[in-house]
Amino acid sequence: MGGVSTSSGWRVIAIAAWALVIVAGLDILLRYSNTPGAVAQPPLEWPAGAPIQPVSGQFTLIAFVHSQCPCSRASLGELERIIACCKEQVQTTVFFSIPPGTPPDFGRTGLWDTATRIPTVRVLADSNATEARRFGARTSGQVLLYDRRRRLVFSGGITAFRGHSGDNDGRDAIVSVVRGETPRHRTTPVFGCALFGDL
Numbered sequence: 001m002g003g004v005s006t007s008s009g010w011r012v013i014a015i016a017a018w019a020l021v022i023v024a025g026l027d028i029l030l031r032y033s034n035t036p037g038a039v040a041q042p043p044l045e046w047p048a049g050a051p052i053q054p055v056s057g058q059f060t061l062i063a064f065v066h067s068q069c070p071c072s073r074a075s076l077g078e079l080e081r082i083i084a085c086c087k088e089q090v091q092t093t094v095f096f097s098i099p100p101g102t103p104p105d106f107g108r109t110g111l112w113d114t115a116t117r118i119p120t121v122r123v124l125a126d127s128n129a130t131e132a133r134r135f136g137a138r139t140s141g142q143v144l145l146y147d148r149r150r151r152l153v154f155s156g157g158i159t160a161f162r163g164h165s166g167d168n169d170g171r172d173a174i175v176s177v178v179r180g181e182t183p184r185h186r187t188t189p190v191f192g193c194a195l196f197g198d199l
Contacts, residue, residue, distance in 0.1 A: 036157070036189030037139025046150035047134055051124070052093055054150055059178055061092040064132045065115070066140035067107040069193035074165045075141035076111065078158040080118045082171055086178045087120045090145075095126040097140075097195045129196035140192035145174050153177050156188030164191075 046054055054060040063079055065072045076094075083092060094115045096107040107125050115123045126132055135144060145154035154177055158170035173183035 035191075037141075037192050037194065040138055040142050040144070040155055040190070041136035042144050042152055042155050043135065044152050046146050050134065051131065052122075054146060054148075055091045057148060059086075059090045059148060059153075060146040060150070061090045061174070062135065062144050062146075063092070063094045064097065064126070064135070064137040064140065064142045064195055065094055065111060066097050066193050066195050067109040067111050069111070069140040071159075071192045072111055072140045073114065074159045075143075075157065075192065076114050076118070077165045078168065078171050079115075079121070079143070082158070082174055083118055083120060085175060089178050092118075092120060093122045093124060095124055095131045097126045097129040097132055099196065100128045132195045138195055139190040140195055142190045142192075142195070143170065143174070145177060147177070154183070154186055156185070157190030157192070158188075159191055161191050 046060070052060075052062075061082070063075070065075070079092070079094070083090070096112055096115075098107050112123060115121060124131075132138070132142075137144070139157075141157045141159065143154070143156065143158050144152060147153045154170075154173050156170045156173070158168060158174070160166060160168040168188070169185045170188040173185045173188065176183040
């Protein structure tokens with residue numbers, strides 16, 4: 001009888017330990033999912049040296065993506081939703097950061113293909129993250145919106161947390177601004193990998 005009781009006791013301890021491991025793992029995943037990347041410091045007016053120029057009478061939307069960042073698939077999905085309702089008023093470009101010393105096709109991943117399939121969106125390689133640095137973007141998924149006068153009117157991410165598609169403050173803000181409405185937010189956190197440096 002004593003042996004059976006001891007065996008049951010060890011079983012309870014093992015189950016409790018396993019449950020603690022699961023809870024700790026979930027906590028780590030939740031913290032990771034809800035931890036935003038580095039905050040951007042974009043220019044308040046469109047920089048003169050940028051490789052693209054705003055189109056007269058349109059908003060200019062630019063997004064920065066690291067081609068190896070799995071979190072950014074959700075960002076591109078949200079970008080497609082923005083374009084679906086605002087493409088007539090917005091000129092959109094997605095820059096894919098290409099680290100130094102990598103082969104030319106480094107950025108041509110599934111994310112690149114996804115971006116090129118979004119109607120009216122221009123996709124450009126950003127060698128050595130030159131444009132990301134010019135615009136102060138540091139995290140994959142960073143989006144900037146400039147108005148018709150080339151002034152910054154939104155800076156942030158367009159997902160609620162890492163890799164999550166769905167309603168979010170960033171997408172709502174951009175659509176509101178383009179429609180001439182007052183957004184609830186002008187900045188939002190960006191959830192993604194670093195655009196340059198180690199992922």
